[in-house]
Amino acid sequence: MAIDSNDSKLPWYRRTFRWGQTNLTEMDPVGCDMSWWKQYWRETRVQGVIVNAGGIVAYYPSQLELQYRAKGLGDRDLFGEWVTEARNEGLAVLARMDINRATQEFYDAHPDWFVVNRHGEPLTTDGRYFSCINSDYYKEFIPEVLKEIIAAYGPDGFTDNSWTGVSRSNICHCEHCRRKFKAASGLELPAASDWNDPAYRQWIKWSYSCRIENWDLFNKVTAQYGGSDCLWLGMVNANPVKTHASFCDLKEVGERSKIIMCDHQSRDTLNGFEQNSLNGYLLHGVAGWDVIIPESMANYIRGERSFRQGSSPPKETRLWMVEGIAGGISPWYHHVGAVQEDRRQFDNAPPVMQWHEENEAYLYNRLPVANVGLVWSQENTEFYGREDADEKVALPWHGFVRALTRARIPFVPVHADHIANEAHRLDVLILPNLAAMTDAQCQSVRQFVEAGGSLVFTGATATLDEWGEVRSGFPLESITGIQPLHQVAGAVGKVSSNWAFYEAHNYFRLPGDRHPVLAGFEKTDILPFGGHIHRVQAGGQLKAVATYIPSYPIYPPEFSWVREPQTDIPVMLAGEHAAGGRIFYFAGDVDRCYGRTHLPDLGDLLANAVQWAASEQLPIQVDGPGYLDCKLYRQDNRLILHIVNLSGANQNPGYLEEYLPVGPITISIRTDDLVPVSVQLKVSGKQVKLDVSSSWITVRIESITDHELLVLE
Template identity: 75%
Template sequence: MSENSISGTYATGKPVAAPIPWYRRTFRWGQTNLTEMDPVYCDMEWWKRYWRDTRVQGIIVNAGGIVAYYPSSIKLHYRAAGLGDRDLYGEFSTEARKAGLTVLARMDINRATQDFYDAHPDCFVVNGKGEPLMADGRYFSCVNSDYYKTYIPEVLKEIIALYKPDGFTDNSWTGVSRQHICHCGSCRSKFKQYAGLELPAAADWNDPGYRQWIKWSYQCRMENWDLFNRVTREFGGPDCLWLGMVNANPVKTHASFCDLKEVGERSQVMMCDHQSRDPLNGFEQNSLNGQLLHGVAGWDALIPESMANYIRGVRSFRQGSNPPAETRLWMIEGMAGGISPWFHHVGGVQEDRRQFGNMPPLMQWHEANETYLYNRQPVSNIGLVWSQENTEFYGRADADENVALPWHGFVKALKRARIPFIPVHADHIARDAARLDVLILPDLAAMSDSQCEAVRRFAESGGHLVFTGATGTLDEWGEKREFFPLEAVTGIAHSHQTEGAAGKQSSDWAFFDTHNYIRLPDLDERHEVLNGFEQTDILPFGGKLQRVQAADWLNAAATYIPSYPIYPPEFSWVREQRTDIPVMLAGENPFGGRIFYFAGDIDRCYGRTYLPDLGDLLAGAVKWASAGTMPLKVEGPGYLDCQLYRQTGRLIVHVVNLSGTQQTAGYVEDYLPVGPITVSVKLDGSEPACAAMKVSGLEVKPVIADGWATVRLDTLTDHEMIILE
């Protein structure tokens, strides 16, 4: 049987070989993001050698949309300035086919030329005055217009007829962002039919019509997703998929009306355009990317991710080579999260040729270790919950402050404490509850009734909860609930009143409102979450808290010290030493579940400051709630991101060394080796006889004791993958 086939049967019952579809067997990808002058200079022979060096199995190359790289016969389909008589997309497609590679035609459909606008002005975004939206001499197309509904399907059909690509990608399929309310005729009539309302004149979260427009805007994008897939499958066959592209950050995607859950439910493969780290999220974001997208698409789906080889950061340079360690760590973290690597270069010809040395070694390692990187399931009993509704209707005009910081605060705290977790969409709590012991709800304020009900059932079955802030106090539209639906299982009654600093801190460091603290109890009364703080009676806070009433089975683990002057130093003394206002509450509910509630927004504060004390509190609460059930322990120096997976007959541990990368923005120039590191995995039956290190090449016998298998790494440079079997 060939590697591109699977066994099956005809009606006769005789075994046959059926082809494995491309989206189940293409693990390594390459993208040449063509520029308009590449048809003049691009060297196909060079790219063929690079494909071999990087072991790619599929390529993504520009075909049409904003710029056509083939001789399109469609009127107004703008051709690349340097195309002339050349068919550059056709050449890439032909040579890739000869090499046995999957080919995806890349599109960009969010804007068009002056000629197109002059011929079809009704296809483009306009403001309330009827003025078109433009950038760099191009007009932005409207997702509800005939540009999307008629013209782009014709382009897809032409490309299919000429080249028969395996599928299509598009990095701008969602159109313009939420910053622009399009008032074209298509949008006006369609929204009227949907909501019975006129389009909102401006962003106003207090306007129910604006909130309806937000929800409707997501629906419009998914309608186009379904339309394009109907076209590509009808004319290209059932496996010719239109895939768009997504960013895996669940907060960032709301700006473009991309609903990751809806996309995941429709996708055989999710193409992730999340090219590098950013100052807030760091490298650890990439292992999270893979797990979050697998959570919505399934662990049998492949998740390729575009990985930039050009310089990104405070200043980006499209043709400059990214520092090798920067690219490599992003790739390694992605692989640890189940992501398929996908090189990305802007331009078919590069004068800074250093970037072409970034990918081959790690792509070759990926090929050699394919067996361990796919067909596996994460092993974790802790779920970190997110949702699009919370981003929209709690995040509202400031999703970074309201949603991203609490979410990221927990991500960072768990990664730093080497606690494996899985991202869980709020709609999937009931689906995933059976394999979880702990749910974390990071200020998940806006929740639907069904989401609250799923949390309630989880807690009533003995599940443990760690939650913060205003979780569950708003409905799915972001409106305050009269009654907190989780009161019976959490012991918390909300007053909808807050205390302390609210909103962003000013650039002036001497900011009175955030100069507040946490009061710790006397040593003999302290909760175990406060272990390690024996030498202090206060902890820095810097945030706000919810005023709540607590059931008698909850105890205050710490209380609030109100703000007082920070400057001048002579005035910086505590005005109110003690209050009875709880910052943290802990206890066991009547159903046997452990409950830890952060009334104070410690998750948000940690996401903003990375102050270690706050991260220790978050991680300590999760460890306490898990009651000793976590399946992985990693001990030793350094900032390590650790993931645990199960395959039939084996356990797989990824340990990625991020030491030195978490302090400031910039670029990784070298690795900081750490060690020794001790890795212990809780066994669920058979005892592994061997531990194979797939980076260093070593093999050792694990130490088996008390139901754990332990392996020692003397030193860790960038990463290690341990196979226990």
């Protein structure tokens, strides 16, 4: 179904593109100026607002005795005022909740509703007690809060950024958790985190299901008392590794959601600005491209030090916002506090939001054009990543994301359970160290290759079952001809920052007869590596592309000479399947090493392997300087291309201070059945010439500052 912000017949969640959130503080009722906020809504062109209602703090005169009221509320109904003014402006309203902790008074009244450790001691922070997701706090009290807010104010729905309760670092031993886990598994609760304990592994899966159970409960309540379009939405973070810490099942949430509210406010130390376009792609991948996905975008300072009332640097905020828009994210400004002394933050969002309104016709009702799928799963994060998910899962994932972005190769994230559904759109699947896989997921990969698809995989992929246990056989042997030996050599685990760390001073040996993946390395016979390799026995399909040079001393320099210049240990293998597809295996963890170091040689190897696997049949080629994130879409008889200039923007820690314009940029797009005759540049407004030659169209742009939107039709 098409989405259109001007179609009043559509439900609010299909026509509300731009959002604004004011996260109220306890003393905001004293000085909040609603007339000022109404003007800001107009400047930012928002169609919906998100404002605090109840839970941890109530901003309305709740009749529920134990619900804590904001310290400065007095006789004021601040939430009610926001709802009234927003309705007068024609805006949708979502009531923000935070339900994971409560006061001493509440705990004293219902101690069995709160998280306790195995000794029966409650979990607290700053004088608040953490509520248990399996207790009547979630099952009875929060539904009463929802019903009260619906009856008094009739919001369109609810959000909650803490709906998942306490993190995985706390195993709750309250009576509700003990009884419920025993009934579900037949086991007692695990005493502590122990991946060798079957009960702990069962607890991990069970913990996910408990959160989804509450998601369904809250939506049942809001639908019953507020109507079918009154939605309870939680909030999610789109990073597939980070979300495992809170037991948020992105796939299950995506399958349930009519709109996804994404709480991913800024870049972090590992993932740069490109993470935000990936956020949109990943969440659309689980929810569908007809679902609107707003994202909370911080206007306060985040980073090495966060300042809730300080203004985020404007270019930092703007680039994060336009990167999200490029990936299909709807903008959603976020301010902490209704009264601000650093008023610079209010200059950040309006220009982007106004541009978004002017160009919304090109930003929805479209599908990505990409024939490469980057596979992910939360099972792999849990049961392979375990206590070290950043090292085992996040780094390989980030390595491929950055390598593909840097090489301007369009790709889409694909959940491992969705491979069969997405196969018809794809020519190449990438499995980035996807060690823990179900039998069904492995079968989908085999079917993809047997139907002519190409495969790039790395490291320990498919060597573990869904619980993280070593498989007796290799489920991809029939399509790859290799058999893992379950032996690892080189630098394993987190690599020391000491530059003389011995095990990481290793290399690749390049042969005289070079595979196409080694293009660009003609002037060297070795490549720096720095990681570890998985030993395999290769069959007929795959042949070694390069071999391993073991580590040797790096210091002192007099001792830094190669002890073992040649081995027969393959670090990369390539071949063709009988069905016509190409297969490339990185036995060396190039994806992880590139994710850690961003060494260009390693990124080039990853990108070259994907280009080779795709038989050079990629839908777009972008030539010119700079680090550019390119997202191509098809919309009816249009092609729409976002180019976001990330050049010089990914230093971290730090904040973006200046744009570094790049150009000229030459863009070539494969036409297939659509041959555009005109092109519009929707950021610069400049006119450019479009050339059509054979099956390609070519456009040249002289310069890009922060981003450009090309509409070809």
